[in-house]
Amino acid sequence: MPVSSRTNRITQSGSNLAITRGLASEVGDDDYERRLNPVIFDIFESDRLADTLAWTIEPQLRSLFRAERISLYERSRKHHELVESNGAVAAGGRHFVPLGPGSVVGYVAMTKEPVLIVDVRDAEELRKIHPHLRFDPSPDRIRRTRTRTLCVVPLVSKGVLLGVLEVANREVGRAFGLHDLGRIQAVGRFIAQKLRYDFRATGSPFEYLLRTHRVGADDLKRLQRGGRSVVDVARALVKEIGLSTQLVGSSLERYYQVPFLDFDPELSPPEGLSKGLRLGAMRGRGIVPLAADSGRILVLTDDPNDTRRIMEFQQALHLQHYALRVGLRDHIDRYLHAVVGN
Numbered sequence: 001m002p003v004s005s006r007t008n009r010i011t012q013s014g015s016n017l018a019i020t021r022g023l024a025s026e027v028g029d030d031d032y033e034r035r036l037n038p039v040i041f042d043i044f045e046s047d048r049l050a051d052t053l054a055w056t057i058e059p060q061l062r063s064l065f066r067a068e069r070i071s072l073y074e075r076s077r078k079h080h081e082l083v084e085s086n087g088a089v090a091a092g093g094r095h096f097v098p099l100g101p102g103s104v105v106g107y108v109a110m111t112k113e114p115v116l117i118v119d120v121r122d123a124e125e126l127r128k129i130h131p132h133l134r135f136d137p138s139p140d141r142i143r144r145t146r147t148r149t150l151c152v153v154p155l156v157s158k159g160v161l162l163g164v165l166e167v168a169n170r171e172v173g174r175a176f177g178l179h180d181l182g183r184i185q186a187v188g189r190f191i192a193q194k195l196r197y198d199f200r201a202t203g204s205p206f207e208y209l210l211r212t213h214r215v216g217a218d219d220l221k222r223l224q225r226g227g228r229s230v231v232d233v234a235r236a237l238v239k240e241i242g243l244s245t246q247l248v249g250s251s252l253e254r255y256y257q258v259p260f261l262d263f264d265p266e267l268s269p270p271e272g273l274s275k276g277l278r279l280g281a282m283r284g285r286g287i288v289p290l291a292a293d294s295g296r297i298l299v300l301t302d303d304p305n306d307t308r309r310i311m312e313f314q315q316a317l318h319l320q321h322y323a324l325r326v327g328l329r330d331h332i333d334r335y336l337h338a339v340v341g342n
Contacts, residue, residue, distance in 0.1 A: 032064075035060075039057065040187075042057050043194050044194055049085075049191065049198055050085035064183075067151075069145065072164075072165060073105055081096050081099060083095070083097075095142065101311075102134055104150055105136075109163075110307050112154045114151070114152065114181060115152045116176055116177075117151075117152075120135040145168075148168075149174075149176060150166060151170075157193055158204070161307070162196060165187075199257060201257055202255045205230045205233075205255045207255065209237070209248070214243060219241060220233075223237065230302075231303070231328075234252065245328060249328065253326060256326050258326045261327050262327075263327075263328075270289060289319075290335065297321075299323070300332055301325070301326065302327060304326050
């Protein structure tokens with residue numbers, strides 16, 4: 001079908017974000033703009049978006065997009081998953097979605113790319129988007145609904161994923177198109193900004209250090225000179241400025257919305273995973289698996305925004321459930337060095 005083929009091109013193209021940004025600037029009309037303005041006002045006037053969405057804003061969005069259902073999934077700070085803030089919650093459940101291709105929402109969260117799906121139960125259509133993509137029917141069972149077609153967009157602000165907006169079942173029984181996608185993405189950008197306020201997230205990796213006067217603006221500008229990476233600046237803040245790793249990590253945590261893990265000599269890569277993984281070749285890649293006392297696998301990375309690298313790592317280790325942590329590159333390399341030596 002035409003929409004299906006366009007969907008596959010959108011989700012697989014490397015220029016996807018540029019394409020859809022262009023679409024978002026071409027979606028306005030007078031009636032739509034008239035109905036859109038009060039929705040945007042209500043989004044920013046709400047004390048906390050997740051607390052008011054189901055009762056006031058969701059009906060407006062359903063009317064705006066001519067859809068049967070709107071679901072907002074917020075990123076969880078503690079675990080590598082999303083939490084549904086309306087829909088299933090309002091129906092008496094609480095739906096958690098791991099990031100990854102086990103669900104459409106999880107896939108969009110992991111790749112930070114929008115998806116249009118004509119028929120969620122068409123396995124071939126899902127495979128064209130990603131070989132392991134699946135539709136998770138459990139929210140439908142909680143809501144007692146039946147999802148047919150989807151438009152799902154990531155909610156990203158300052159480069160950080162904060163949630164996912166899922167719009168289901170276009171009215172009059174047809175699928176969502178590129179025109180719908182542009183409109184939904186445009187509203188999604190406003191929702192992402194609001195989530196950043198709600199989460200009290202900073203706008204850059206070291207903004208917290210500036211706000212609390214732990215580092216001066218001139219010193220930070222000097223360290224960032226020449227386009228140095230976040231990894232290199234974090235290292236310089238510790239080694240040149242003398243800040244503690246915990247303080248630098250706290251700043252990274254507030255930006256990435258992922259808990260910081262300081263170096264712990266009691267942690268190490270799990271033996272079962274290490275046997276099938278060339279840990280020595282992973283040095284300098286900024287990612288390592290660790291075994292926690294609870295039995296949960298921790299995936300420690302110096303860049304939680306690099307979702308493609310994390311997804312590749314997850315698939316290589318066949319990880320279904322794990323907790324994501326942000327750490328310093330030197331600490332990650334120390335864990336690897338302890339296992340494989342020089």
